[in-house]
Amino acid sequence: MKPCVTISLVEEARGGPFVYWHDPLENAKKAQALGFEAIEIFPPGPEALDASHFPDIPALTGQRIAAIGSGAGWVRHQWHLTHPSPSIRHQARAFIAQLLVAAARFDAPVIIGSMQGRHGQGVSKEQALEWLGEALVDLSKQAQSLGTWIYYEPLNRYESNLLNTAKDTVRFLAHLDAPRIKVLADLFHMNIEEANVAGALLEYGSMLGHVHLVDNHRQAAGSGSMPYSPIAAALKHMGYQGYLSAEVFPLPDSASAAARTMDTCQRWFA
Numbered sequence: 001m002k003p004c005v006t007i008s009l010v011e012e013a014r015g016g017p018f019v020y021w022h023d024p025l026e027n028a029k030k031a032q033a034l035g036f037e038a039i040e041i042f043p044p045g046p047e048a049l050d051a052s053h054f055p056d057i058p059a060l061t062g063q064r065i066a067a068i069g070s071g072a073g074w075v076r077h078q079w080h081l082t083h084p085s086p087s088i089r090h091q092a093r094a095f096i097a098q099l100l101v102a103a104a105r106f107d108a109p110v111i112i113g114s115m116q117g118r119h120g121q122g123v124s125k126e127q128a129l130e131w132l133g134e135a136l137v138d139l140s141k142q143a144q145s146l147g148t149w150i151y152y153e154p155l156n157r158y159e160s161n162l163l164n165t166a167k168d169t170v171r172f173l174a175h176l177d178a179p180r181i182k183v184l185a186d187l188f189h190m191n192i193e194e195a196n197v198a199g200a201l202l203e204y205g206s207m208l209g210h211v212h213l214v215d216n217h218r219q220a221a222g223s224g225s226m227p228y229s230p231i232a233a234a235l236k237h238m239g240y241q242g243y244l245s246a247e248v249f250p251l252p253d254s255a256s257a258a259a260r261t262m263d264t265c266q267r268w269f270a
């Protein structure tokens, strides 16, 4: 399992759970000094990943880009995949498709978290899940043609009312013809929704593609009360070899949050 940290490039996401902010190359170097061989980027849009805007971090530092977040489509534009408006749903899907192309430059999968949206405002749960499924099938095809992946992230009930648990997520994805979708397990969301986080990770099995490593209060892993021993045992049992990416508040500051994450990775997940 490989430690990773998040870097947000989105001013409108200020106050959000990202370890580092802006200046991707400087922050990647700071993370590297602490031992992080990978970073996860939260860009404002696909153009922010162009060669003219975004440094070739893999070439400059040797670090991998573990994943690219798509949540700016929601944070900046209020687009999502299950919105009542067909044109907004279309814009949401196009935004993610453009990110897939931009991220392919780094062989990086794209995350669908807050862009999944929610039902309500005249949209039934069945309808919203149908739209979500159609979008995932289509985006899976686009990911396949680029040789990359989508990470679908179930959220807690306060952020989405579509799929909150591993049980519901596994059942939903199993019925889709979307082989390029994997699951992103965010321990913060799971700690709210699952009776047993380690057991829920085991339910994902080979569907698991990425992990957001975080403590129960959205701060750095190891600073709260999350039980990492059974979680690490479950991931080891599954043979999980992906990233443990710190999506946490930069508290008390970015450097301390990153260092605490690295300690926790070495203590439980090495």
Ligand code: LER
Binding pocket: 071, 113, 114, 153, 155, 159, 186, 212, 247
């Ligand atoms: C996205 O990764 C996520 O976990 C959301 O809760 C962001 O706020």
Ligand code: MN
Binding pocket: 113, 153, 186, 212, 247
């Ligand atoms: Mn997350």
